[in-house]
Amino acid sequence: MIKAHIKRYSRTISDLERLLSQGADERIFLNNEGLTKYGTPLVRNSYLNRGSCTCSAARDGDVVLINNLLRSHKDSTDWIKLRRSLENELKIELGWDERHDFDLFFAPSGTDLVYYPLIFSQLLFPEKMIQNLITCIEEIGSGARLSSLGRFYANYNQFGESVAKGSDIIPDQKIQAHFFKARSEFGNIHNHADSIRKIVHEHPEDSIIINLVYGSKSGIEDDLGMIDEINENNVQWVVDICQFRHSREIFHDLISKGAMVMITGSKFYESSPFSGAMLVPKEISRKLLQVADFNSISGYSCIFSMYDVPQSLMKKVPFADRVNRSALLRWACALSSMRAFNQLDKIEVEEKTIHWRNKVLGLLEASDAMELMPHQELADNSIVSFRVFKDNQYLNQEELCSLYFSIIRGGYGNECEFDYVTIGQPVNYGEKAFLRLAIGAKTIRQFVVQDEAEFATDEKIISILEQKIAELETGRTCRASAY
Template sequence: MATTNAAPPTAHQPNTRDLSVAEVENCIRNVGPIFHILPPNHRAPWDTISFTLQPPSIAHTSSSKAFSLKVYKKWVKRAPLPGGDGGAPPSPTYSESAGSFGLDMCTHVLRCGKTELENALSSLYAVALQEAVEQHLTEGGDERLHLSPDGNLYFCPPHPVPAAIIRGTCTCSPPSRNAIGSACTRLSNIWNRAESFDGAFDDVRHRISTALGLQTRHHIVLHPSGTDAEYTPLLIGTSSAKALGCSGVVNVVVGVGEVGSNTPNAAGGRHFSKFVPSGGAVSAKALVGDFPEGTKVLELKARFADGSTVPNFDQQVVDAIEQAEACSEKPFFIVHALDGSKLGSRITDRKLVTDIQTRLGNRVLIVLDACQGRTESEELDWYLSRGAVVLMTASKFYGAPGFCGMAVVPDSAALPLREGVTVPPGLGDYLTKYQVPSNLTAFRAALPAEPINVGLLLRWTCGVEEMERLARVGSGARVAIRRWVYAVKDLIRQEYPSLELMSESSCPTNEGTQLGGVNSIIAFKLLAREDKTPLATAALKQIHRWLTTDVSGLLPNCAGEEERRFAALSCFIGQPVAIGDFAVLRLAIGAALAAELGEDPSVLKTVLGEDAEVLGKIEVLLKYHKVM
């Protein structure tokens, strides 16, 4: 194939200073290390200087060619570069067959000024950087990250959507402009060798600890998701069980149905997806290579089929532990606590933790599931100071692109990871040494160095940007969270009779545990207009998908103009959660919005107007979903 959108050489201008081949090649080299100049025998037959894009983070030749074509197509659609004293900017051509760019020379000179050439190449570099970040954001995880025309599994693209209304930070969100800017800066630094991968991961860990204000000495293991973060406490548990001569491991998962659907699989040391972050394919639910057989997982639900909460749930956890002890000789227990379920609920109480630790002593490891990221630092520190591993993500409340999780290991529980832990080789599909801090010596040494999870690094870079902004705003953001929650609930009660708020949880509450002192996830049913019964999960899944895009063309002819305006909106909200006999949708405030409202409380009126738009579209979809 010849060239794509090839442009003729720029006409010679009287004030143009011709650039020699050497000067052009020097400009190309100086703009960025991703530009590789081809030797003359590899160039196209015409008089050109040819170069390729070879980003260090995109290794394979075939991948580089596909990447270059995408970059070129986006680059030619950009706003035209302004001219300057040196004349019109040059317009590189692109050869799909060769996978290379070309600058047309006329009698061995390029007829443009140096500034114009540098501007053109810099704009090409900027497009390549943005494209690489978006590509990496969809890599290094399971199939929930993989893209379709609608985005990932949650219909979120790996780039900002400026016109969209974002209220889906309990599920997944497109990244903010600031977050993407930070990711671009980080990747450019890595390309230019201003930062190493090891240094970048260490920087992320340090910034997380500082932004969260954690006081207890700890170590952060960065995971591709909150689900596979379960492998770190399981590794500690199996190692501790072996050292204590225990008969096996019993892993107690609480709030099943309100935590990640694959949590029980990961808690048992099993794969939970067909694809692993290393890029390979596995048999879902098979044991991760060389994890010990026989981990027993107890799955405890905290709600009945009608949505009401199980009374005395903590006692049910204790009863389950007693029954497991009666069936095994001296088992080791991993017991989950939960602060922030999919519905924002706090499922267990602190007293449960102290009672279990008193009862079992060194035969128990507590795991706090705070994956929603809506837990106050004081609560995180309370658990860490008592030897609990804390699981969190940046891809929920903090609005990072899905998926990025972490296991925060208190120093008091880290001994097995420092000294002599046996790491199952299969964990190398999820973790590389860069994701583990250097002071967890044995754990890190047993992991592979590659493939480096660039996508995870960039997703966490996005997340920590929002963490730091929220930390800077401080108490103002927490006040803003409360104001938003109360105002939106009032709005639903007063204006939207077809939407029914889910009753407040009767699970243990402690205003000190939740950011803002409130449950910042608003769950509600959609009531069918005929008999006021709640819509089931399948219908809510379709509505959730329609919310993300313009579906005005799907409305019937009888729909009014205002209804079509609502249907054209793009809104990201929390995906449906099935609760026994019914399902709910969710609105959630995230860190970016909380910080914005904390910085300027007067913005709340505008924000509530956006919420009314989201609710208006939901009502339109509820009205017409059967005929759409």
């Protein structure tokens, strides 16, 4: 148990920060310090991002882009046009073509995307019980435990309205959730293929949704081969690629197999939180268009806007005619980052990413206070996960919580070329937990443009981590904000 010694203060929050704190749930509401529950602001310039989670801030280029859009978009018609433009641009960046045809369904966050397969099941198989299978449950958004059951996972929706967290969105929707942990108590990565096959075999009359993760918070990648192996008509496949650290070829392959794909713009592409979208194969959209009555999903009008769904479905869904300006601005920033990243040479990107990873692995292996998690070779190259060791024991979730907040408070400008650094928030498995260091699109682009070879900045980050671990006081209650 730890007590975090954090000096509290208030500051003036700008109109831009207030705007970016809207259009999603309370996770991005700002306190008197102008910080979200993650302990980070929504606008910041002099900082380094080494987190694989949603804690990025809008920087100089993002602020210029946002201000230009605010000046040029005056009324709802302008924002609706921007929404259509962003949808088309995102499809281009994702490699849409006639052979890999899909529609985009938007959501205020990645956690809200979990609702879409439930909606599709309600519309296409209204009489069937839903079996909802979710892998890597501790390494995806914490709200997924509730959203996967068709319940409100937060206290507020994207419209700023309060909702009853934990209550059913559609009271009579029959959903049974099956949660699979990513790691064992020793940190080893699980393979749940046999358990998934067993559930599919046991429920031939039900509507089954199988949610796989391809790139979790620590970079875990489920076996996508199951999609080819389990070829049942009552199964919907959903692949969570919300970390968004993969190539267009992965999306093409999954779409061609009829799988839906979840993405966000606020993790790898480092837009401020939140922004979610789901790639839905055109064949599923065609089936939805054939449904005459959409009133059975009216409860989801508390979650989605009509502008979250493809234009072909806008007049069919019982959702509000309300444009989420904040979400559109966040997607505009993500797309700007995506375009710049996609212009880079793929070989150079891979080389710099591997060089960074090897550098960080070496630094962590040489540390007396940090220890690499098992199965690093099975994780994405842009994420490194590690445990922290102090006073002859590993730090637990609460202790890592305090360490995390002490690190992101910043104040490094006198000794470093940056004032702040963000890292991946603690992830628990059983009673144990670990931290993460990760690089996103903007960081990798900087490595490539500057032809980075030494990664001296990451040496400084590891040094900061070791210093903060040494300063950490154990044995008392953590007073830092929960994340």
